[in-house]
Amino acid sequence: MTARTAILISGRGSNMSSLIAAAMEPDYPARIELVLSNRPDAAGLERARAAGIETAVVDHKAFDSREDFDAAMQAVLDEHKIELVCLAGFMRILTDGFIAHWSDRMINIHPSLLPSFKGLNTHKRVLDAGVRIAGCTVHVVRPEMDSGPIIGQAAVPVLPDDTEETLGARVLEAEHVLYPRALALYASGQGRVVSERIVFSGNTASTDSAVFSLPGD
Ligand code: GRF
Secondary structure, X not given: OOEEEEEEEOOOOHXXXXXXXXXXXXXXXXXXXXXXXXXXXXXXXXXXXXXXXXXXXXXXXXXXXXXXXXXXXXXXXXXXXXXXXXXXXXXXXXXXXXHHHOOOOEEEEEOOOOOXXXXXXXXHHHHHHOOOEEEEEEEEOOOOOOOOOEEEEXXXXXXXOOOHHHHHHHHHXXXXXXXXXXXHHHHOOOEEEEOOEXXXXXXXXXXXXXXXXXXXX
């Protein structure tokens, strides 16, 4: 069983590219059927097309309400018989109705160790707070922003001379390792939502190393 998966983007799509590359492996449990952007100029669209993936644009500016915009996205996802949605730098707030429709079938990557540093400008806030460990999280999407059952996290050190850019680049490298692994765990059913936590089954040794890995491990 491979899950028919769509990736929703708004920008450059580097996480999208890491998912597309992983899903090209023959035994990967998700197949990327569609990349959908709310911005016609998202650089990720071209990257997706170059990888041979179908793309679609639903421009949020063409809609009067979030409900209408989400309904238009839903129609495109239905048209492609999508079963699983990955948010990858998708910068629109989704309606509760859309999130409820995709409950347990939509996941997101956030560039911090949730539940710390929800929201935007995470790397600046990490540096301002003086924390020593930064990282990223893949979680199941719930109506409250950057909340929901955590599938996987990867930690990276904060170094003394870090700027937002250097820290952001180190976290992004970890994102590119984490997201494909987390999607595989979730799409395969090895990780399931039970009482708002992810419970893993199967080979726990490989699950553990997949969840708590650093880039370059
Ligand atoms: C990533 O840092 C991701 O964690 C956040 O938005 C950024 C998207 O980058 N949600 P990219 O478009 O995947 O390169």
